[in-house]
Amino acid sequence: MRYVIIGNGAAGATAAQTIRQNDATGEIIILTAEPYPMYSRPGLAYVLINEVPPEQIMARTLDWYEEWGINLVLGKAEGIDVQRQTVWLADGRSLTYDRLLIATGARATPPPYPGAVLDGVVYLDTLEGTEHLVQKARRARRAVVIGGGITALELTEGLAHRGVETHYFLRRDRLWSQVFNNEEAALLEKKMKAHHVHIHYHTEAEEILGDRKGRVRAVRLTDGSEFKCDLVGVAIGVQPLIDVVANSPIATDRAILVNERLETNVPHVYAAGDCAQVYDRWTQKHLLDILWPSAVAEGNAAGLNIVGQPYAYEKGSPFNACLLFGLHITTMGQINPRRDEAADEPQILQHISRGSSEVWYTYPRPYRSAWSAENDNTIRLVISGDYLVGALVIGEQSLTDSLRYLIEHEVNISSMVEELSAGGPRLRRRLMQFWQSILPEPTHV
């Protein structure tokens, strides 16, 4: 049996390992377009901010591939002939397969206006791109960052940290308006300013301008003015990399469509990770879920199905943790309703994501929220009926695991709902008391 995996990221490498755990003798080939062992893409932000050197984010060694009997092949897949079960490479080579997993991932979306190809337009999506960005930051004087999600803020923090005068453009008047409330946004903005980031409200670029040598010299704003800069960091979302299936019968929408077993519409061909749009039985839709832990889980599920162990992938409860400008920010479950929805429509709840994820479920029940803020520590709870359905915790994180437990195990919290809804400094204490009350009295240790 020959297994071919296109892509050496979280999904691809995880799938390879799962396959080997279940098939000691089959031939496993990972085709990668990047000349490294598998590395941590979220770790790129920490390379940019200089927390770790680039070699440290390699999550596997070349020895690991040898140890697991996985053949890592450098080359770019260009097309798939599903009749002949063959993958064509850009250099003319070809590989036949018995089972194929497409795990090509995603790349940053370029700006939708002129100037995207100029030297000085940078992204935080590959190791090569990040090393290029670090080089550029050494000589850059002034950078503009465009984008509304975590990656844009990581770019902003990294550039500011490297001594570049960094300007963050906000289309409206508030950070992360789909997720944060006013206080949460103000807290993060305060931290950004303390890190010498210049925040521009109601500011939007419509063109990136270059000099005669094709280097960025400014951005043109929607009000017609020019804003001088020599670097433009772009993080406005990601695009699944699905060129390889373009001239094949493999079905796609925004990404490659797969069922709960990660199977495409073509026999023996699977997809997982950022390039896959996975059927979700709760929403009855195919969802994009551009998060590292999801890619690992999908890779594992694909691996099991590929070796003939039927396994239906089920998306976990939304959860994300990040560290921005020294603030730990954790989001769990459902945070905000979309305010512009008509009242009788189901509320679509938003989630902090890296650009293009769709991890929220429609949630028709009424909800209310509870809020506590002390110094730089905030807790926001979203409660529906007798249950906690979401939480956003900034700063001190000692309650996070407990909140996650209450959400994921759907623990009935009716005994404290009223008190929690009052919010304020007692909220933290009340949660501790509740936790204590559900622990049984000690008998003997």
Place this chain on the structure above:
Amino acid sequence: MGLLNALIRRKKEPELEKMVQLGRVVADASRCVQCGICGYNCPVGIPVRDYARQGLPVSDASCISCGNCVNVCPRGTLRWETQAHVIVMDRFAAQMGAIARGD
């Protein structure tokens, strides 16, 4: 584990309090993005990431319990767990199980 620590102190069980002294680093694999900051900051060079991504406790004999890896993790993957935590969580799981069964 901050919350559990507080609860264990509040319960005033001397045996549990003693057990807080000794412990090990454990990992929540669902939070790990394999960035390697943990191992990079380990003074004795333990490949902490290899434990963390598999959700295994850092059971390396050379661990000096300094807590660096716990502190530097940007995703809250790692935490310090003691025998007291294990006992309290076991009780807790039993209690939650009873609630779920409607006992």
